[in-house]
Amino acid sequence: RDLAMLGKRLGGYGLAVGCLLAASVLQLSLGSVGVRAPFLFLLTAVAITSFHAGFRPAMLGTVLAVVLANALLLDWGPGFWTLPARAAGSLVFMGVALWLAWLVTTRRSATHSLRDDEERMRLLFSQMPGKIWTTDRDLRITSMQGGSSLSGWSPAAAVGTTLYDR
Numbered sequence: 001r002d003l004a005m006l007g008k009r010l011g012g013y014g015l016a017v018g019c020l021l022a023a024s025v026l027q028l029s030l031g032s033v034g035v036r037a038p039f040l041f042l043l044t045a046v047a048i049t050s051f052h053a054g055f056r057p058a059m060l061g062t063v064l065a066v067v068l069a070n071a072l073l074l075d076w077g078p079g080f081w082t083l084p085a086r087a088a089g090s091l092v093f094m095g096v097a098l099w100l101a102w103l104v105t106t107r108r109s110a111t112h113s114l115r116d117d118e119e120r121m122r123l124l125f126s127q128m129p130g131k132i133w134t135t136d137r138d139l140r141i142t143s144m145q146g147g148s149s150l151s152g153w154s155p156a157a158a159v160g161t162t163l164y165d166r
Contacts, residue, residue, distance in 0.1 A: 012053030019045035050101035058101030
């Protein structure tokens with residue numbers, strides 16, 4: 001079990017490295033035709049990593065993205081390492097990338113939690129001996145759930161009728 005967890009975790013970090021390498025290759029190949037947008041490609045790689053692997057691999061991806069952007073993809077002009085704008089741009093990128101990774105990971109977690117709750121409720125309603133229904137203001141049945149049909153009502157036939165029709 002621990003080995004499976006380690007493989008899953010290493011797989012997430014491998015995904016981070018793979019996405020960033022793919023983004024770097026894409027930027028280097030498009031850079032030859034004049035397209036210079038390294039942070040856009042790298043931010044996309046961080047978003048993909050956070051969605052599929054989680055927040056921690058996305059943090060690694062963010063740090064690697066800044067290193068790749070500064071070391072490989074940006075111009076090596078005079079005063080490359082002393083320009084405050086490059087440092088500020090890197091910090092802004094790190095902030096945006098980490099915020100995006102947190103946002104995507106939180107939404108993914110909430111979606112999984114909601115899906116699990118819905119499945120539990122579906123299971124609960126399907127095993128109940130009675131029926132549960134919802135109505136609108138005119139007491140027209142809008143939905144019906146439940147197990148046995150002691151009342152003789154089928155959910156398909158009951159939806160759209162009023163309680164007075166029964």
